[in-house]
Amino acid sequence: MVKRKAVVLLSGGLDSTTTLAIAKSEGFEPYALTFRYGQSHAAEVSAAREVAAAYVVAEHVVVDIDLRTFGGSALTSDDLEVPKGRSAAVLTAEVNEVLTAEVNEVIPITYVPARNTIFLSFALAWAEVLGAEHIFIGVNALDYCGYPDCRPEYIEAFVTMANLATRAGVENSQRLQIHTPLISLSKAEIVSKGIALGVDYGMTVTCYVASPTGQGCGECDACQPRLRGFRENGLADPAEYVA
């Protein structure tokens, strides 16, 4: 039986690595797509290479795009500072706000303008060239997210647009599906699922301000939920953190 090709967006972090493991466990042939987009945590890209090799993906492409050209996010700007040391209570309050109210002022400063739209557009281009009908993305509407482009209604609208955009969609020979296996999971549930699939999270880098060798700060809005996710599973995070 021919495996179904799938483009998997792979940042090298906990979520995208778990997503790759899920795609593989569901019998897809993964084509991993990573972006070097001027993020200050470039150790992610090295992690992505390690993860792609470990999962023996059909192909791994690293695309260079410079989102710093436009600025506007603490992840890509030298002028804005990544928030650190915010307590779990603050983060949880934000999450609750996100879930109860419309997504509003709580959209964090680490949001990169139109990032997922850009990433999915490249994934769409590659999927079309490959003749792949499947894209996997590790977006997650709960937990620390709060980014508008992580929500199911956004993903659905992207699929509608994509099927009008491409030769394959128009010819009806191929209809795009975007898989978001983590979209309604908590960080603890993601960790639990990955562990069950044998993911080695020691390879992954999540921290927004990781050291060049991939050590996490343990304090930023990316590290805190990750560490909590492991704690809630009664596990130690195998990734490295600065002392």
Added chain:
Amino acid sequence: MVKRKAVVLLSGGLDSTTTLAIAKSEGFEPYALTFRYGQSHAAEVSAAREVAAAYVVAEHVVVDIDLRTFGGSALTSDDLEVPKGRSAAVLTAEVNEVLTAEVNEVIPITYVPARNTIFLSFALAWAEVLGAEHIFIGVNALDYCGYPDCRPEYIEAFVTMANLATRAGVENSQRLQIHTPLISLSKAEIVSKGIALGVDYGMTVTCYVASPTGQGCGECDACQPRLRGFRENGLADPAEYVA
């Protein structure tokens, strides 16, 4: 009165230059966005710089993205040849097919997978950073187009997706509009409109296989409709062509 900011996609060709002239004539403050995407006709980018300077845009950004990573189009691949010397009859037959049947096998080999989706995604990112509600794109559903991502229903689906993707859309403080002033015009009508606005088409480069100094071949699927557009207006095309 504060001018409304607009991101204008500017390739340096006839259509996008006319679009910029229209945006300016409608009182928008243009921010020009050009892509160096591995196209073989890189003289376009020089033309875009010249056009942006002539129109005194608020800012001109040239973004490097390498669509050759994925291949799949004659415009970005060294292995596929750009069709040349196809007669107007063939081109017209294709156009009629596009208009009467669903867009199907006539989608030309020069179609770049998901190109407009990628371009609009970057425009969206910049618009969000600028606080701009307007994007101008010179897509054209008639004439030699036949690309699925030039159709009005595609553009509408992109807007729907974009307003779900961005902080501004979600906060309802800003709703994106995509302007496609050329979408239903013939090439002759585009030329006529541009001439009325005083566009100097000598600056523009349209040819798929332009020489490094911007001379057109006069024969490809981009040159032929352009030359016809001038002829139908009883005008000579001021751009340079190889003898």
